[in-house]
Amino acid sequence: MEKIAVIGGGAAGYFLAANLGKEIGKHTVIFEQSLLPLQKVRISGGGRCNVTHACFDPLDLVEYYPRGKKELLSVFYQFQPGDTMAWFEERKVELKIEDDNRIFPVSNSSLSIIDCLLKEVEKNKVKVNFSDGVKSIRKIEKGFELETSSGTYQFETVVVTTGSTPKFWKNLKSLGHKIISPVPSLFTFNCKDPRIEGLMGISFENAEIKMKSEKLENDGPLLITHWGFSGPAILRSSAWGAIALNEKGYKFDIQINFIQQTKEDVVDLLHNKKFDDPKKSIYKYNPFDFPKRFWISILQYCKISEQLVFADLSKKQIDLIAKELTEAEYAINGKSTFKDEFVTAGGVDLKEVNFQTMESKLIPNLFFAGEVLNIDAITGGFNFQACWSEAYIISNKLKDIY
Template sequence: MKKVIIVGGGAAGFFTAINAKEANPELDITILEKGKEVLQKVKISGGGRCNVTHACFDPKELVKFYPRGEKELLGPFHQFMTGDTFEWFENNGIPLKIEEDNRVFPESNSSQTIIDCFLSKTKELAIPVLKNHGVISVLKEGEKWLIQTKNKKFSCDALVIAAGSSKKVWDLSKTLDHTIVNPVPSLFTFNIKDERITDLLGLSVPNASVKIKNTKLEAFGPLLITHWGMSGPAVLKLSAFGARILAEKNYQYQVELNWMSRSTLEMLDELQNLKVEQPKKQVILKSPFQELPRRLWERLVIASEIKSNQNWADISKVQLQNLANQLTQAVFQAQGKSTFKEEFVTAGGVDLKEINFKRFESKLHKNLFFVGEVLNIDAVTGGFNFQNAWTGGYIVAKSLSSD
């Protein structure tokens, strides 16, 4: 009987174990979890609802959401894709739903549904899940893997590392001759202190363009003003794709913001029309743009050196140009970052050049597999990191069951 040890009691580990055992009931599979609880990241994902995947059904489009792993995941996504994720969960009694922003959640709106499914499946398939079994060392002895935890020694024929982005696990991988790409934070809020956004916590715009000055980094989408500065899909996407560049800058950089993704010339034309159409109205009183909140409009008007009692007719050409600039190319100084538990993702991990992505197997050692965030793969927010876990878990399971 082939023995398999899976290190990591998270989404990727459970999904691998369940699919492998279902495909080949003769496999002897054990999951080792270092903590007192399993599936903790699943529990907090999506604000406790578990953002299972994203409703993108074309592999070529889906890979574009992965700053690291785009090229490597194209083949695997042809094997197990978003549609397969829907089918798997629905076959296991968990119907999924697509929300307006294309994020996918269980219809129950509870991550506990996913956790209960995984726990009941491992119980049904007689897969032991051993908690408080942090791995201390891994050795290769002939064709066998020897695993030492703080509680027990294990021997197995195949070893799956599915323990996520953990320094201990990466250090363990180094002992197996694998290269670790230095980890840096991904998916973080831009820390910005600026009078234009102070005390505007919770205000958002639906379609901003955000650039990092002196780089090619740019992202579009909703932007949210927070206590720390700026967040929302546009900022989080930019932080993911710029993770290494921004780390090199020590998180000191300038952000150029176009609040409504219009060109400066287009905006200037619109403002000139407003000057003609409503000459006697005070500029500051009401935002003329539906997508721009009134309080934010007031701040941008003041930043344009327009007085609070000025009417549209009284605005000079210089003031009008200042306002167009504030709306389309406002520059903010970012200093530092803030991460949240539900957003925390790391760029870094096992070097992708050392992995055979047809099997998610090490190129250095036969029967050593890596799956999930332990690899140097990460994505923007929206369910993509879980899709990587499901796809990798499925392929590793297929490799284990067919060997």
């Protein structure tokens, strides 16, 4: 019987193997169903790899996780973003903190992260079986029996780092674990509306999104796309509302404040324009800090004549424009996958895992890390950080065992 099987060659699986050391590493096998490892790391951040986020207090860090907040607190007290940065930099991978606190390799290439992990895993003499997915897992007297594409193996310890894989969740269910049904977590909103038609590419620096039916509010950059809305504000809303929006079939209404001002502020501003710039054309002069195309679209939607100057604006027209900029209602009909960050809510029930060690409470020597668990975060490097932290904790536990 062999010692350790790691099922899944993604971020969590490789980071675990990279931290085992040679003595334990040479008794470890990674089973990866694809031809290449670390595929999600490769495409993350548009190919740059958003390694983690510059949030170094665990109490603040857990607030970015719609699911897993309570459980991850003890995890992040053991290994947090500062530790991740130190780990990679000790291995000659320079990292940088960008203005929005996302952390990337200085090279701006995910290959820097991949090459580092591959090198460490090789140094630890860990065996990697590519194109060798695990079809089933069975508990036996002194460990586990795995049936893979290449044959049947027996291991004392199994670490599951498969990501959000419905097929393997069935195997875990057969072992007795409860699986929370998966739903998409990070996605963009589909919206067909004349106010945003033909305006793809226009962005707003800090918009406010409200979903009144779910009492959800988020803010941040917003982008108009050819299918509707995207950007951090939307992705955050999709993460926090993942389960409720799935139950609605992704048909719901949102309220958008494009300019982070109150309706009253906008009314006052436009009233002042009537006196300060009475003869200026409303269509030619945009008093707000967003592209003119959007301003014109809103004026057309409000049925404001192109011939009007600011002095001509009625109280009703001013009120209508102010409402469209600060309290606009948009009907969402469907979602689209956010290409860089496909994440799901759902997975192994967190009540069944000991987060001091990441070991199953039901089955000794069975461990979990990464998206196989019912944990997910907003975009910004947080999902990777959970993988790094959980995997590091397991590596320490395995060093204690072996």
